[in-house]
Amino acid sequence: MFWSVIAANRRKTVLLIVLMGLLLVLSGGMIGMAFADVYHPYAGLIGTALAGAVWIIMLLTSLFASDTILLGLSRAHEIDRKTYPQLFNVVEEMVIAGSLPAMPRVFVVDDPAPNAFAMGKSPEKSCICVTAGLLAMCTRDELQGVVAHEISHILNRDVLYMTVAATMLGSILLLSDIFARSFRYSSTVRLASRSRRTGGRAAGPLLIVSLVLAVIGPILARVLYFSISRRREYLADATSARLTRYPEGLASALQKIGESTDMLTSAPSATAPFYIVNPYRQHLSNSVFATHPPLEERIRILRAMSRGAGYLDYFRAYVEVTHRREKLIPASELRDEGRVEIRKGGQAGGPVQPARPESTRRAGDIIRALNGFAFITCPCGLKIKLPPEYREGRFVCPRCRREHPVNRPDSESVGSVLSASAVMGRAASAGGKEPRNRGGREGRDGLPTREVRYLPGTWQKITCTGCGHAYEISPRFRARRLTCSGCGAAIPLAPVHEPDGRSSGLPA
């Protein structure tokens, strides 16, 4: 059943963590022993104790401060039922499905990159964080899949285990680094003195072992750490499917996340394992150093669950897709799981927000503006968005090779982006509502077409009311009509001199 699967997985993770701990103790001891006759006869023990102390200090700091640090670093703000009713509802539903003892706090990060993470040492005190980009592009079903994935991280106490494992990895890396450095500086002297005193008996093999450990230890620790991380991702996917009874929801959400080109600007690299997909696109996505299983594989496993939404079905699909025989979930725990039916998708009556590219782009621009992106509109028509990390004073347009000075946005230019994208959005939606006619005959015959309003002095999008062809018009454009190159119709244009209503149009 549900709980025993989690318990079994917990045992496995604990085993891996114990292995890492052993590695930590061993490297501490070996490093101590390598210096044995220089410093103290009990150096081995001292080294071990030191390694343990380093780890405990790191563990305590990260356990007590990690929530605050991560939420602060990713600039998350807490939301309530009033501001995001649907997100809040979806989280509450999943809390019920997973029988979580308390409602987690819900946070939203204003970032156009779709992603999500969960924090919290125990199911009683936890938080879930999603990005605005995810909210903008997901349907209710997909959002539910993602939230269920995060809820299962909380149920599995993944954050606790990952923190323990991460600090161990950190300590091992630190120790081996210290060892390598001290060795490099004084190896010849110490080697000579040691072999003279001990007569070259014990020092040789011991030194080789500690050397090997210093090299292998960090690699082994990394492999262990990432294997824990990946195993937990698979299990969270399986639990998500079981909680929602709808694997396709998470699968299509993962697909949308994978197709998105936005990068999360606010994720510190150390926190990568906490996200639903790695915010840093990996080159080694299939290697032993990956924090997450490859996205395509996760999607294929979820889509291969044709028979049901239970753990057994996920496990079968896992074997089918990966051809790996590794026991993801112990078979003995799957015995008494009854048949878990997949429910139908398209949640009845829910106001599923369609992913409109125009409004998504607009929301993205607003968020980029708030995050300190610089916007440059090149006369060639290319709109350049520079991230705050770009430090050069000038930027060469990749299309027409014009040079532009980069002005870092102040509050005024942020406001202008907001109002410009609001105007753009209105123009686009006005155009979108007109019936589209790809044939274009009517346009050429000069059928009266509706006036399109535009704001001179800004870049904006005009959509031909006859055929739906879109144009970018430059700030210098002042004419009253435009001949559509798609259908030949003359589009009457009405310049407006004041943007009516300075509503920012922030995504709700």
Add this chain to the structure above:
Amino acid sequence: MSAGTVVFIILAGAVLVVLLYLVITFNALVALRNQIKNAWSQIEVQLKRRHDLIPNLVEVAKGYMAHERQTLENVTRARAQASGAKTVPDISRAETALSSALGQFLAVVENYPDLKANQNFLALQEELTSTENRIAFSRQAYNDQVLFMNNKVEMFPSNIVAGMFHFRKGQFFELEEQGERAAPRVSFG
């Protein structure tokens, strides 16, 4: 050590093991029974939520769909019956009827674009969707627990402990979806 002592030690050990098993199983059964109770109260909370939501929904819809009095009355009547039901099978039946009345209502709503665009109605509809999901998910959690309990009560050797302390099997909470159980059943009786 005489043979008697050895036998005594073995017997005492066996009795201890049996006692330990008894205690563990008993505690597990009690925990399960409490979890089932808890899961059931969660269902009741969500059903109550649905019952509270329906009058608002009907009130908003009334202004737009005066000609659909029959549909609205069906919903109101089904709600009244559901909130009066007491036992698990009764509640199952009444809630199934309410779900089907709501389904018809939402199908009729499709014909009223003005109503579908109403902000209040949209908010209520999101709440209704969420409530339906909550009912489904709490039912899911409840049935999972009941299945686990029933396995314990029926399977050897925990069935002995369950029999000794009168643990009974739980009742599944079923909400049938309209038209889904229409598949023909073949009987080999």
